Amino acid sequence: MNSRDRFLAALHRLPHGRPPVWIMRQAGRYLPEYRKLKAQSDFVTMVRTPDLAVEVTLQPLRRFAQLDAAILFSDILVIPEALGIGYRFRDEGGIAMEKSLQTENDLALLQPAGAIERLDYVYKALRLLRKELGTNKALLGFAGSPWTLACYLVEGGGSEEFPKMKSLVKTNPKFVHQILNVLTQTVAGYLKEQLLAGADAIQIFDSWAGVLEGKDYEEFSLRYIREVIALLPPQAPIILYAKGKSADAAALAKTGVPCLGVDWTMPISKVRALVDRPICIQGNLNPEFIIGKPDVAIQETQKILNDNAGDLGHIFNLGHGITPDAQIDTLAAVLDTVVHSGV
Numbered sequence: 001m002n003s004r005d006r007f008l009a010a011l012h013r014l015p016h017g018r019p020p021v022w023i024m025r026q027a028g029r030y031l032p033e034y035r036k037l038k039a040q041s042d043f044v045t046m047v048r049t050p051d052l053a054v055e056v057t058l059q060p061l062r063r064f065a066q067l068d069a070a071i072l073f074s075d076i077l078v079i080p081e082a083l084g085i086g087y088r089f090r091d092e093g094g095i096a097m098e099k100s101l102q103t104e105n106d107l108a109l110l111q112p113a114g115a116i117e118r119l120d121y122v123y124k125a126l127r128l129l130r131k132e133l134g135t136n137k138a139l140l141g142f143a144g145s146p147w148t149l150a151c152y153l154v155e156g157g158g159s160e161e162f163p164k165m166k167s168l169v170k171t172n173p174k175f176v177h178q179i180l181n182v183l184t185q186t187v188a189g190y191l192k193e194q195l196l197a198g199a200d201a202i203q204i205f206d207s208w209a210g211v212l213e214g215k216d217y218e219e220f221s222l223r224y225i226r227e228v229i230a231l232l233p234p235q236a237p238i239i240l241y242a243k244g245k246s247a248d249a250a251a252l253a254k255t256g257v258p259c260l261g262v263d264w265t266m267p268i269s270k271v272r273a274l275v276d277r278p279i280c281i282q283g284n285l286n287p288e289f290i291i292g293k294p295d296v297a298i299q300e301t302q303k304i305l306n307d308n309a310g311d312l313g314h315i316f317n318l319g320h321g322i323t324p325d326a327q328i329d330t331l332a333a334v335l336d337t338v339v340h341s342g343v
């Protein structure tokens, strides 16, 4: 069975030989070949130039034959940019948005008309990748969730806690809903185009799900994720990743997605036990183990495989993005462990 078939089989819990594997944020600063390209052009240019995005997407696959899927090199912040608010990386690290949304008057800064078309360079990169990969490897597209994107827009950049957004949710929820409505339409249209351009599956990143608790998570995030899903074709191949929300797996699964991406804070078997239907789970090695020596990372990988206990619906991955200080030999050892495990 080739990589693409294996990936799609696991997503739909059909028989296959071993868990497929791809690594969240495959490209990046841990690879010397990435750093070399990055020295010649800035990040945003690389994202916006299909040939460069294709090259960076393929880099990890060239180095690690074990990978079953490629994830498009891009960023979740291309949507705010297409809506009229660009982003850049601060010299001291982290992300800054060109402008922030502070009052209802700022809604006019968002220009949804034509936004999905302005992301054409992404669809172009996906079409090129589909051609490059043929039917051998799976190709993943992605988008940020409306909530996670709204966090960057309100805060004016990245943050640990997103205090401005937290306060806005309490002081002017109507305004937050207005922002979320615009984002929902754009995210859905964008993901639809990615599927048409050849993505085998799409991941929705709700990276800042953890900023919201209880009822607020339903009201400001999950509800809009469901709306995005409703705007996509029925049974779309979606991986829903909500960082810090494994305890809410039942509600996440109720969205109807075939697969939940999970962080490392709860074993896969426990996540599964919370869900009232068979489901594919993607995860969930702590990326910190890739910084250390191979032997510990191999043990932890084996623990995850054992915990999954041969369930067909498992896509092996990290629980979050790989970090710049990741060790290449440790990653290779993890990938080998997965590839040599049999279901």
Ligand code: CP3
Pocket: 024, 025, 026, 027, 028, 029, 038, 043, 071, 072, 073, 074, 075, 076, 077, 089, 093, 094, 095, 142, 158, 205, 207, 321
């Ligand atoms: O393998 C890939 O290249 C996948 C593409 C990918 C990137 N970003 C490329 C990237 C994906 C799937 C993302 C998603 C993304 N971007 C998310 C959701 C996933 C997650 O991490 O929770 C978020 C929140 C972002 C926003 C973002 N972009 C952050 C927080 C950062 C790190 C900023 C910093 O200063 O550390 C980025 C930068 C980024 N996105 C890099 C890459 C390869 C590193 C850029 C560089 O410095 O070379």
